[in-house]
Amino acid sequence: MSQSNVTRAASQARHSPANQRLTAGVLFLLAALAALGALATNIILPAFPAMGEDLGVSVRELSATLTSFFMAFALGQLFVGPLSDRFGRQRLVLIGLVIFIIGCLVCAVAGTLPQLIVGRVIQALGVCATSVLSRAIARDLFDGQELTRALSLTMVAMAAAPGFSPLLGGAFNSWLGWRATFGLVGVLAILLAMYYIIRLGETHSADKRPALSASSVLKIYQQLLIDRRFMAPALSVSLVIGSLYAFFATAPAILMTGFHFSPFELGLFFASTVFVVFGAGFLGPRCAQRWGQVRVARVGIIIALAASVALLVGKEDVFFFSTFLTLFLLGMGLVNPLGTAIALQPFGQQAGAASALLGFLQMGCAAMAISVAATLPVSAYTSLGIILTSSLTLSFFAFLAMR
Known part of the structure; x- marks a missing residue:
């Protein structure tokens, strides 16, 4: 065996899930x-109030920066996943981070709302690569219980970031202004790119990369869309994630306008939710090892659904809201990583495409939930209750359809 073949075999063994x-x-x-x-x-x-004042728009109009972000994020993943299956993960991750950094610069210098939306779209088209490929890379490297652990702990971080980031954003807005927050995330993207090159590199070996054509990509997506092993858990998880982002979008109106929270108190509230997500993320794999992934994920959906109904029919009170939101986050923290592992497990050869379609469904549900929440002719509190209850009901029935 030649030296190049030995090196290639060693690399493939190192990145094999079994090893x-x-x-x-x-x-x-x-x-x-x-x-x-x-x-x-x-x-x-x-920073929404400060951004609105600076750009001459209302806080409600700024919700377009979220909707446009999620729509671009959802569509971009459909292209990133198959491209990474063909050309490897590393190239797509690094290109995505460069595009994201450009988007951060556009947002930081935006003088109008349309300019800010353009920057947010560029950000989304770049960062969608890191999100979808984090799952694909996990599927490249791990299998079985290790895959479940990797996805569980990764999803904990993904769910925890929205909790800590408002506190960080509030501090930067107070000290340096809202534009500095875009500079901060741009710098973090640069550091992440450097660490990725040094620590991991390529995980998708060349011999596992399929030929790429529009017809083959469409065929892969078509097969995934009609496969209940993928669609049932993927749609269920996506509806849960969509309802989570609806909470993040409506929380400023509920807490700052309704309950008179300051920006700093809003950040603290978000940060406190992280501990619930952390707890569920560590508890989920352990429970799944004992009772099975499907059973534990189903329990998570039921807990989140019960909490959603309570929020819908209960009184608009800070303590009541905090209590049942905690239960919702507990259920979400159980079903999100386990449902993701269940959806991706059977599709190792199409990990990029499967992860991309899952990400598309998640961000599509998020964009839809935020849009509906913003247009319902009711209070933000009631709107959130409607969105959570509807999404979790659909999630429950979608999960039941899984074989």
């Missing part, structure tokens, strides 16, 4: 890739 164990360095990298998009989204929420 991988989850390490702290790999976990940190996967978590950072997954969390960057959520960080870029929620870090600007406390």
Whole structure:
């Protein structure tokens, strides 16, 4: 065997799922890739009043920066996934980070709302690569229980980022102004690109890359869309994630306008939710190992659904809101990583495309939930209750359809 063949075989063995164990360095990298998009989204929420005043628009109009972000994020993933299956993960991750950094610069210098929306779209088209490929890279490296652990802990970070980022964004807005927050996430993207090159590199070996054509990509997506092993858990998880982002979008109106929270208090409230998500993320794999992924994920949906109904029919009170939101986050924290692992497990050869379609469904549900919440002719509190209850009901029935 030639030296080049030996090197290639060693590289493939090193990145084979059967030979991988989850390490702290790999976990940190996967978590950072997954969390960057959520960080870029929620870090600007406390600055909405200042941004609106500076750009001459209302806080309600600024919701367009969220909707446009999620729509571009959803569509971009459909292209990134198959491209990464063909050309490898590393190239697409680095290109995505460069595009994201350009978007950060556009947002930082925006003088009007349309300019800010353009910057947000550029950000989304770049960062969608890191989000979708964090799952694909996990599928490249791990299998079975290790895949479940990797996705669980990665999803914890992805869900935790929206909790901590408003506190960080509020601090930067107070000290340096809202434009500095875009500079911050741009710098973080540069550091992440450097760490990715040094720590991990390519995980999708050349011999596993299929030929790429429009017809083959469409065929892969068509097969996934009609496969209940993928669609049932993927749609269920996506509806849960969509309802989570609806909460993040409506929270400023509920907490700052309705309950008179300051921007700093809003950040603290978001940060406190992280501990619930952390707890559920660590609890989920352990419960799944004992009772099975499907059963534990179903319990998570039921918990989140019960909490959603309580929020819809209950009184508009801070304590009541906090209590049942905590239960919702607990259920979400269980079903999100487990449902993701269930959806991706059977599709190792099409990990990029499967992860891309899952990401498209998640961000599509998020954009739809935010749009509906913003247009319902009711209070933000009631609107959130309607969105959560409707989404979790559909999620429950979608999960039941899984074989």
